[in-house]
Amino acid sequence: MSLPASLLLMLLRMSAPCDAQTRVVLVPFERLALPSEDARELEDATRRAVAALPDACLESREDTVARLRGAGAALAACGDAECRSAQATALGVRRLVRGVALGVGGRRSVALTVTDARGTETRAQFEAPSTTPGEADARATHALQQVWSPLVTARAAREPRGSRVLPKVLWGVGGAALIAGVGFGLAARSTESKVSKNGGECATAGEAFADCFASRLDAGRRQARTSNVLLGVGALLGFGGAVSFLWELP
Amino acid sequence: MGVLLLAGTAASAAPEQVHYALIVASNTGTEPSQAPLRYADDDGARYYELFAPRSREVVLLSVLDADTQALHPGLAAKTRPPTHAALWDALARLNGRMAEDRAKGAVPVLSFVFVGHGKRGAAGEGSVSLLDGPLTRTELYARVLAPSKASFLQLIVDACDSYFFVHSRGALPVGPAYADAVKGLLGNRELERFPQVGVVLSTSSEQESHEWSAIRSGVFSHMVRSALSGAGDVNGDGKVDYAELRAFVAAASQGMDDVRGTSRVYIQPPALDRAFALTNLTATASLGYLLVPTGVAGRLWVEDARGIRVVELHKERERPLVVSLPVGRGYYLRASGREASFAITRASEVVDAGGLRWSDASVAARGAVTDALRDRLFSVPFGPRFYRGYMASLGITPSSDEADAVLVP
Numbered sequence A: 001m002s003l004p005a006s007l008l009l010m011l012l013r014m015s016a017p018c019d020a021q022t023r024v025v026l027v028p029f030e031r032l033a034l035p036s037e038d039a040r041e042l043e044d045a046t047r048r049a050v051a052a053l054p055d056a057c058l059e060s061r062e063d064t065v066a067r068l069r070g071a072g073a074a075l076a077a078c079g080d081a082e083c084r085s086a087q088a089t090a091l092g093v094r095r096l097v098r099g100v101a102l103g104v105g106g107r108r109s110v111a112l113t114v115t116d117a118r119g120t121e122t123r124a125q126f127e128a129p130s131t132t133p134g135e136a137d138a139r140a141t142h143a144l145q146q147v148w149s150p151l152v153t154a155r156a157a158r159e160p161r162g163s164r165v166l167p168k169v170l171w172g173v174g175g176a177a178l179i180a181g182v183g184f185g186l187a188a189r190s191t192e193s194k195v196s197k198n199g200g201e202c203a204t205a206g207e208a209f210a211d212c213f214a215s216r217l218d219a220g221r222r223q224a225r226t227s228n229v230l231l232g233v234g235a236l237l238g239f240g241g242a243v244s245f246l247w248e249l250p
Numbered sequence B: 001m002g003v004l005l006l007a008g009t010a011a012s013a014a015p016e017q018v019h020y021a022l023i024v025a026s027n028t029g030t031e032p033s034q035a036p037l038r039y040a041d042d043d044g045a046r047y048y049e050l051f052a053p054r055s056r057e058v059v060l061l062s063v064l065d066a067d068t069q070a071l072h073p074g075l076a077a078k079t080r081p082p083t084h085a086a087l088w089d090a091l092a093r094l095n096g097r098m099a100e101d102r103a104k105g106a107v108p109v110l111s112f113v114f115v116g117h118g119k120r121g122a123a124g125e126g127s128v129s130l131l132d133g134p135l136t137r138t139e140l141y142a143r144v145l146a147p148s149k150a151s152f153l154q155l156i157v158d159a160c161d162s163y164f165f166v167h168s169r170g171a172l173p174v175g176p177a178y179a180d181a182v183k184g185l186l187g188n189r190e191l192e193r194f195p196q197v198g199v200v201l202s203t204s205s206e207q208e209s210h211e212w213s214a215i216r217s218g219v220f221s222h223m224v225r226s227a228l229s230g231a232g233d234v235n236g237d238g239k240v241d242y243a244e245l246r247a248f249v250a251a252a253s254q255g256m257d258d259v260r261g262t263s264r265v266y267i268q269p270p271a272l273d274r275a276f277a278l279t280n281l282t283a284t285a286s287l288g289y290l291l292v293p294t295g296v297a298g299r300l301w302v303e304d305a306r307g308i309r310v311v312e313l314h315k316e317r318e319r320p321l322v323v324s325l326p327v328g329r330g331y332y333l334r335a336s337g338r339e340a341s342f343a344i345t346r347a348s349e350v351v352d353a354g355g356l357r358w359s360d361a362s363v364a365a366r367g368a369v370t371d372a373l374r375d376r377l378f379s380v381p382f383g384p385r386f387y388r389g390y391m392a393s394l395g396i397t398p399s400s401d402e403a404d405a406v407l408v409p
Helices: A003-015 A036-051 A061-070 A081-091 A135-158 A165-196 A200-204 A206-247 B002-012 B040-054 B066-071 B084-103 B137-145 B178-185 B219-231 B242-253 B368-376 B384-394
Strands: A023-026 A030-032 A095-102 A109-116 A121-127 B017-025 B057-062 B107-116 B118-120 B126-130 B133-136 B152-159 B197-202 B239-241 B265-268 B277-280 B287-292 B298-304 B309-315 B321-326 B329-335 B338-344 B350-352
Touching: A023 A036, A023 A061, A030 A036, A036 A095, A036 A109, A036 A135, A081 A095, A081 A109, A081 A121, A095 B287, A109 A135, A109 B350, A121 A135, A121 B350, A165 A206, A200 A206, B017 B040, B017 B084, B040 B057, B040 B066, B040 B107, B040 B219, B040 B321, B057 B084, B084 B107, B084 B133, B084 B137, B107 B126, B133 B137, B152 B219, B197 B242, B219 B239, B219 B242, B219 B277, B219 B309, B219 B321, B239 B242, B242 B265, B242 B309, B242 B384, B287 B338, B298 B321, B309 B321, B321 B329, B338 B350
Parallel strands: A023 A095, A030 A095, B017 B057, B017 B107, B107 B152, B152 B197, B287 B350
Antiparallel strands: A095 A109, A109 A121, B118 B126, B126 B133, B197 B265, B239 B277, B287 B321, B298 B309, B298 B329, B329 B338
């Protein structure tokens, strides 16, 4: 994703409210052997990459810094994933992203840790050459996609497959078709019974009896045909709804 | 405008530092009463491995014993015996290269390391032992320091009396304390004439020499190498300066009765630049790196696949740390009762220790003295808190600790 597109997406996301299931906090990076300007550049690249992720609602840096300052300037140094996961829960966020920006060996790199409030923790790294503009964004995105996917997959595995919308729609439409088919069938039956009693309304038509009788007969046939079609369609949709319901069972 | 920009860029760009190392390691002493050391050659080989990836040329003058040659295959072919002739020859060649560097506008830095026996002669002149006789203080100043073409010279001396070993070797020279011998080796007044020289000296007054077989090394050199590998970088700037090294050694040895920080170790930066770094992790080097993240705390050490303890530290929990390691080897990160394996396969590779898979491990005890060293060395956490307290106790204002300020708006 291009940088402007990422920024646009980030702005759109920022305008939308976050909930505990989608809120992501990126903790300001620690740095080793790297000037603060470079560390901030890498953090910003990572921030843009997180904001562009499909299920992430990233908290702004200002809000995160204010929140951490309110909590005593920094999160407690947890020794294990369980503790870090509890921190995410306490902060009311779905995921915590931590990073260390390094400048060792003449290269810039970032070591990322993504902690899910549900207990999962994954790590990734990326190198970010200072000579190529935009390269840091691309590499951060690639690295994050590596650690983000397992979290999404893990969540999906715990939830029922699909939302069962399709069978409901099929059953609903099929039911309506059946009801309409029954209606047309009753109408056809009524027409038939009227026409069968000495021509029904056409008995007083005189010379136009034949035309009137033929017209009523056609109307009754159309109603019967429509009824048959609707009943058939309703039955098919009902069967399709049953199949899709069974398909979406967990 | 363009000229001004170019001038500004040139003015702001620091001149390139070019590193050289000359390591002299001798197990043998010049006096019949000086029992041969066991691990001075091992220390020499390990200093070689420490400096080689970050230096343009490293010279090792040592006779490696069979065990050391087995642990360092191929290194013996690169060594020369620690004699006066070999020393003068190596110095002449290195000075020639450093003169060329200076002519090109670079800053040559020479690390001169001695590991072996030291003593003070009858006339009060300190010396260290080469294979063919003592290297006296007079020779050090006249033939090593004075003619050196290095812009900065780092003198690291770890002589036998400064070792803290497990195995007592008994009959070592009875006489003046080694602290006096080292001070005799480097008269302060003479040192003032060389403001480009920084010194790292072990000045233990122990009369008895020990070796710690668990690390196959002298303890002081083990601490120095650990610090220079990055464990001593307290402010996270990627450099280990003399003040950080001094604090690191003080923390690592604080639990020992034999060592009490400043009184037994003499560390002085070059007067020309007191913030000069002994090692710089930001520089390009054929090294890999182990990142020990925030949250990981306690006494940790890294052993390579040969069983050599490369780096040891006791980390504070509240900061990350990175240590450099040679490339192309398997390693174990060990802590009390557990270990995690990893490998460094390419230069600049960073391994995140937070992602390693730990398993239970047993640490073999080797006896009472080993237990004491194992339990008490590196028993004090080293980090910003220790550093600030230590510097305050010395009345020294610490250098920048800007890396602590994580929440930069």
